[in-house]
Amino acid sequence: MSGFDWGEITSNLPYLFEVGMVFTVKLTVLAMFGGIFFGTLLAMMRLSHLRTVSMLAGGYVNLMRSIPLVLVIFWFFFLVPYIGAWILREPRPIPVGAFYSALITFTMFEAAYYCEIMRAGIQSIARGQVWSGYALGLDYWQTMGHIVLPQAFRNMLPVLLTQTIILFQDTSLVYVISATDFLGAAAKIANRDYRLVEMYSFVAVVYFIVSFGLSLLVRRLQSKIAVVR
């Protein structure tokens, strides 16, 4: 090993963070909101009394949970252009670019995991609350929107955030479709300058600091919520 070159890291910091980290954070935050939205819908579908609806949602969740994320990324990378062409009635597949392909992939993939969390959250609310909602004359959507979901979110907030930390780490897998996320940016520099040791060690340290810091915050939040409840 020919000496650890700190200059290699400091001189590339702007590119690593302004291009790479921005991509990673944007992808994580948007996929989190999209994933929780669709995940909540899926959870409501799974708990539906209509058998076809609950089986459809259950099948989707089980499919997503039984194949590797890398394979899902490949699936959507090739599938989304065809779906786009089908929706817009174009004769040719529409190129969507790495970011939107990744965003759709992670939203749909994480929705399956958020769904399981939200399902547990909804089931943790006493049935009596739903019945009292109906007794007050609220319909299904009002009961869900005003009574059940706010409490379910609150109870599950630490778990949802922990899943988001996992999502943050998982976004590094967009490397397989050559996207320039934080790891992708570092890999490009590492290969250009042949400085693999410096770049990958630095990436590991940054991921560790961010993930560990966030997990400490989640733990504090958890104890706060536990006290209030």
Add this chain to the structure above:
Amino acid sequence: MNYHWNWAILFAQEPGGSGTYLHYLLVGLAWTLATALAAWLIALSIGGIVGTLRTTNHPWVVRAGNAYVEIFRNVPLLVQMFLWYFVVPELLPAALGDWIKQMPPPWGSYVPAVLCLGLYTSVRIAEQTKASIQSLPRGQRYAGTAMGLSQFQTYRYVILPQAVRIILPPLTSEFMNIIKNSSVALTIGLMELTGRAKSMQEFSFQVFEAFAAATVIYMITNLVVVLGMRWVERKVRVPGLISATRGAQAAAH
């Protein structure tokens, strides 16, 4: 949409000359399982030990165990894969590093992939082990001490035989995770199932047949694992331990 479906491609010869594309994918499955099983052995042994040590009453041992868990849990698997493949050989003494780098394919990717997956999963098993030991009633430990057993004996004869049975259901899902996670090894050149589906797509241009075949193979594998583990659970079940099992499952989720 004008995609030309051609399922017969699965029975066409692959360009490498090893047989049909289907055979090519199944060899990929064999590599996936070989990677997952070898990594599983590392994960079980290290994870079991670390998880058990974290429940003992030696504060420094507990702290070291916690640090180990936090380090491996907070770095993405892909980054760890790169560390094992690109960085570790550079940090070792030159002769050893060169020997590792010159390992013939596929061993040059297989060995780092197994080490990486094994240690990555060991942390998750350590968490499950700790949770299952802590889900046992406290009285079990006191009873061991009251009978004059040492801490080691209490673990050996009282705690661990129960904990092992409690941990089985969460271990099933960890084993499925390790199978899925082994696909990340394609980034360091291991031609496992997902990697082969990708290269089949590149050779044949039949994108969706390749990925659909891989998806079906993964789903069948999962089914076999679930049924197999269910059988094991039935074999080792102790009547009356069921309520404790539920507690551990709740703790694991």
